Amino acid sequence: YRVQGSDISSNANVSRLQSLGININLGHRADNIGGASVIVVSSAVSSENSEILAARAAKVPVVQRAEMLAELMRLKWSIAVGGTHGKTTTTSMIAALLDGANLDPTVINGGIINAYGTNARLGDGDWMVVEADESDGSFVRLPAMISVVTNIDAEHLDYYGNFDSLRSAFQTFAERIPFYGFATLCSDHQEVRALIGRVTDRRIVTYGIEPPTEVFGYDLSPTANGVRLAIQMSGRSRGAGRVISGVELSMPGAHNVRNALAA
Known part of the structure; x- marks a missing residue:
């Protein structure tokens, strides 16, 4: 085209x-x-x-952004990041990790990524990470291998009508992964914690700074540039039993620690 x-x-x-x-x-x-x-x-x-x-x-034909995005995602191993808040930051962090691992990802974000100077990047690698916009319900169309839910708040009710419909949409989003994929869910957030109990027949990896959780950030201390922490992996997370000490995050705040743990 x-x-x-x-x-x-x-x-x-x-x-x-x-x-x-x-x-x-x-x-x-x-x-x-x-x-x-x-x-x-x-x-x-x-x-x-x-x-x-x-x-x-x-x-x-008139198609939504999510429908076109879904067609692009079919060509890659895809990660979709959803949630009321933190989507853009978490998508950027995942992109940075994939980039740092020399996986040359394709990235489609909702905001500008400073390292790229744009909100989109076309990579030659097999991986793709996208920000999933829940505002009109179209995010449930995205064929991700890995889904991420950062939090769920009562927003966009002009479209959904009520909070239960929004909750149901996030459940569909989390479960729309294939059997070999997994949903990455923030167990610190009350609504996401409730979602964990509703997801069936799909693998889940939880993260947060409040135990119990599988990717656990602890010993948080502020630094001149952000936060220092340790990360403990357990349960179904890859690298279970591993502890990563002295992690330096160049962004302040517990919310950004959670975003980094998701990534």
Whole structure:
């Protein structure tokens, strides 16, 4: 496919794409989609958007970002990171670890990764890590081998209607992994801890800074740049029985320790 796009105004991402030779239209207009074979939209775009209306009138398929993302994920061993908070940071940390292991991952994040200067990176390796957006329920389509749930709070109820529907969506997301994959769940968070008890027929690895958990961060102490901690692996986690001492995290706060433990 030849790719083009449109945005309501110019920004750093638009400028970067234009510098790469991609045609980006400023403003949404029906004539922007002329000749398009498919329209991909983010969850922030209204169904009444002029380009979407024109595409549907012309019988051009309109697909959500998550559906296109799912097609890309089928080509790789994929990790999907979901949760109300911490998705972007955790996705960035996983990407950094895969990069550090010379696995050359493909990365699609919700925010800018400082090391890349962008929110996306096309790698030649077999691994892919993506941020899963739960706001419109489409994250349940993502075919991940490993799913991560950082936390679950009562947000996006305008879409879900009630908290139980949101809980059910996260359960579907966590369980949509293949039998050889696993769900990585934060046992410190009350709602995720309840989710652990509901997930069936799929392997789970828990993490947190409150025992009992399988990837356990402890002896946290602040440093000039962030936090120092030790990590104990147990249960079903890879490397069970191992203790990693003197871990230096260059980000402050217990929430970032949890994000790092997930990674």
